[in-house]
Amino acid sequence: MLKLKNVKSCFTPNSIQEAIDIHKKSGGKAVFVGGGLDITVFPNPAIEQLIFLDKLGLTYIRDDVGNIKIGATATITDVTKAPVMQNYLKGKVKIALTELASELLRNQITMGGSIARHHFYSDILPVIYALRGKIMVSDGELVEEFFVDDFYRNDLKVLMETHIVVGVHLNKYDDSFQFGSKRFVRNATDIALLNMAILAQIEEDIIKDVSISVGSRPGPAYRFEQGEAFLRGKKLTKELAEDFESFTKSNVDVTKDMHLCKEYRQHIASIYAKEMLLDFIGGVR
């Protein structure tokens, strides 16, 4: 079964500049290939050229001052096995990434591909949103940095004509921060109907800072800012978790009524919101 019937040539450039030049010359008929999963699963007949990014040296995962720097072609498996990720936010980010898709697919999915494609079904984007990841893009000469929220305010079609996502930087958070994530699926390779992640800074039981992301299909992940405002400055208790459950149920935007009704999705989101807060308290259910 020839999936990409119109592909005529493949390129493996040795530099970002070379990759971008090939892309520009293609007149919109070339596509950058990180792992290539979405390109083969959702083949686009308009594609005539494939630009493999394997030789750009972007598979690194570096433990840097204040940041974990992850190259765009690092796979999810690479990230979950990296020494720096083992205890990052008490190992919770590693667990979140290990639970998405299957080992077979995690070996192929790249961080850059997930970010650049902005697929509605991505389980990686809610994690990056909650962690306030910084997306690094390059035009071959300069590297620009965008907070994930700002990155998706760009017209990606235009930006990706002249730039490549070269990596993502994750802040190193101290022990006052806790992270949790949840996804609603039937099996490993299912598209999650709903996914959610929370990063919270808790000092003396007070939620000093928090970021929450929600993805509800067919919409892509977004920051649940109302939820963040609701929690910020409050004392983390079992009662607050229950209040937040109700708040989430009433206020979370589950985008559309797809597969399961809106009310059910709101219910799932509210349960996840409560469970993650209870986990932050210490597993009291």
Added chain:
Amino acid sequence: MKVCYSVNGKKKEFEIKAGEVLLDVLRRNGYFEVKGNCYMGTCGACTVLIDGLPYTSCTMLAAKVDGSEITTIKGIGTLQKPHPLQKAFVEKGAVQCGFCTPGIILVAYALLKNNPDPTDDDIKKMLDGNLCRCTGYVQQIEAVKLAAKMLKKGDE
């Protein structure tokens, strides 16, 4: 275009189309032990090892893995000298129609390479991407555990 792979230890050149996936190239060249089914990476029947890691060959662009070492189920054992995993799958009744079995064994092979003493949970998580519609999964887990024991005893 031409690519070169080492398949089951033998270097070979293959003529491919630029947009082809690895599964199609392998089957066209006689590697029928690699099964095609979902073509979406969801069933795991087409699993091969690429440089030692398991991938769904139906989602892997053939041109992308030029120069790689590819291992199919025939690369880990033969009828005459089966791998402990292959023996264990027969012994535990973990094979029925057999369509999904090559993929499952290759994923289990990759697991045991890195984790010679896996728990049930480790096995379940690793086999999460491989679907079986007839045998069920209990026998497969038992088979992987038996193979781990055989390998510990040095039964290669």
